[in-house]
Amino acid sequence: MANSLQIHETAVIQTARVNILIAISDLLDNNKGTDIEIPILLADAVYSPARNPKKDELIVSYKIGSEVADLEILLPSELAFDRSRLDSVFLLMDNLVSKSTQWRETEKKINTKKLITSNEMKEWRSPLKHTYEKILDLHERNWNGIWFRIVRNFFWSAIAGKFDVVVGNPPWVRWSKLPELYRERIKPTCDHYGIFSKQNFMVEMNLIYQE
Structure with missing residues (x-):
């Protein structure tokens, strides 16, 4: 399987992904209703949220965004590198941020949907609350964009696995x-x-x- 990491939003969305969609358009016609994943991620090969091999990190800290939207992400490492669970939590958070839902209500919904256990919430509340409220603040300043999906891309790149060949374009x-x-x-x-x-x-x- 091939993966592509691109740091520029235009290269990811308007160029690489669109080109792949055009290339596989005939396959899409024959497989309507089938979910597909285009393995082109908005990510940074130099500055990655990968685990620090010298530390047993319980919380992962990662910064993205511009000087205006300087966003520090804090996530429990057990969640950060579990793609399926992180997807579920972020999809819900993304939806609730768009509705300007405050953290207390968001926490209740996470618990109701059983996306994480009650014991995990006790341990993870602080980093999850920090991340959610940072993105909520950007949303309330009309700077939300698609931050949860962007962050998810960066963390996906950290668990993409091993590769036989790496091709770079310095x-x-x-x-x-x-x-x-x-x-x-x-x-x-x-x-x-x-x-x-x-x-x-x-x-x-x-x-x-x-x-």
Whole structure:
């Protein structure tokens, strides 16, 4: 199976997914009513919500969005990397945010639908409440968009599994041209993998990090 990770919304929605739909249009005609999944995710291969192998994390913290909608997502790791359960919880939350439902009522509906157990809710209430209210705040400021679906894409990419071949297309964007907020997010990963160089000839490629 092939998966594609794209960080640009236009590349994901208007280009890659539409092209696949056009390519398989004849198959869709012959399989009406069948759910399909197009494995092209809005995600970031450099800044991923993958588990930290050096820590036994109970809560996963992940930041997405622009400087205006700087969104910190907190999720219990057991839920964050369980695609089926995360889908169920996020679909409900997305629907309730669109109705401006407050957290207390949302928690009741999650419990009523038995999406998580009562014991899990006791342990997970704080991160779930934090994430829900952050997105609710964006919604009330007309910045909701489709945040739950965007977040779900990013977490899907972290559990996509292993691959035989990885094909990349480095954009070679100068470090100095990246938004400051994004540079702060990806710098730990760049440091970990030795992306920055101390060699003078790399100055032209702008891969030398300077404080």
